[in-house]
Each structure stands twice: as C-alpha cells, then as structure tokens.
Amino acid sequence: MKLDKSPEYASNIASIFPKHLLAVRQGIEVGLLCGPKISSQVTNTQVVLHMLEVGRGTSETMITATATQLVQKLLRESGTDILEPIMHLEVVTPEEHLSIVMADLSRRRTAAVKNITMRGKSKACCFSRCSSS
Known part of the structure; x- marks a missing residue:
C-alpha cells in the first residue's frame, strides 16, 4: 500500500x-x-x-x-487480465493413444501442436500455450 x-x-x-x-x-x-x-x-x-x-x-x-x-x-x-504461463510441452505416447492425448490438450484452451515426431514405437508431440487470456 x-x-x-x-x-x-x-x-x-x-x-x-x-x-x-x-x-x-x-x-x-x-x-x-x-x-x-x-x-x-x-x-x-x-x-x-x-x-x-x-x-x-x-x-x-x-x-x-x-x-x-x-x-x-x-x-x-x-477490468483485470488473467496471466498464464507460456509453456512448451512434449508428450511421448504410444501411437494408439495419440489422438486422445491431442484432443485432451487441445480442449484445454489454447494448446497448439507444434510438431509430431517418432520416438522408437512412440510419437512425441510438442505443444505450446499462449501467455494470457
């Protein structure tokens, strides 16, 4: 004060x-x-x-x-703003679970898929998140 x-x-x-x-x-x-x-x-x-x-x-x-x-x-x-962290997330999952994981993360507001790569028999998904809403 x-x-x-x-x-x-x-x-x-x-x-x-x-x-x-x-x-x-x-x-x-x-x-x-x-x-x-x-x-x-x-x-x-x-x-x-x-x-x-x-x-x-x-x-x-x-x-x-x-x-x-x-x-x-x-x-x-x-009038206030909600500040949210900027984050990068990498999820490695078997291919059969990939669509469920992507749908869940996309549903949580503004997660955006940056890329998907193979890791052995699994797929790695990189997501990013916006900083404020």
Whole structure:
C-alpha cells in the first residue's frame, strides 16, 4: 500500500492512527488474495490510500472488512487480465493413444501442436500455450 502524501491529502494521511493503517493494509492484502475472474491471487497491483476517515468507536475489524470489500469492488469494476504461463510441452505416447492425448490438450484452451515426431514405437508431440487470456 502506498500513501498519497500530496498537499491535498497529506494532513489526512498524517493523522491516521498506526493501528488503522495496519487494518487497512490487512484488508487490502485479503482483498487481493481472491481475484474477480478465477479467484486466484492478484499480482502486479498497487493500492494508493488517498484519504481515510474513521468514525469514533469503529473497530479495526470493520476497517479491515471495508478495505477488503473496496479492493474487491474496484477489481471487479476495473477490468483485470488473467496471466498464464507460456509453456512448451512434449508428450511421448504410444501411437494408439495419440489422438486422445491431442484432443485432451487441445480442449484445454489454447494448446497448439507444434510438431509430431517418432520416438522408437512412440510419437512425441510438442505443444505450446499462449501467455494470457
């Protein structure tokens, strides 16, 4: 979490109690644990706190829960991407199982066959996978 210390918000940021900042930080961390598309952890994200107003008697638990809900709402509304690894896969299988293996890997989104070669009595298939969806 980054604090906005611009002149407009500096006095507010400076007046936040450390226990409230900790509660906000915990809420942000929890909010980023479960992304909006496939419920995986969100990475490559920065959260900037511009202002925080806490009413008298508000518990740290409520601040944490509010920060979590806010982060999750912003993620849903902002549009996110799912990052997937680029991978190259080589499968060696007897020829009679080749069509089943190829169909299964092709069905798993964007696997593309690069080449098929013979290895003794088996066939080796090389696949690649796109990096994002």
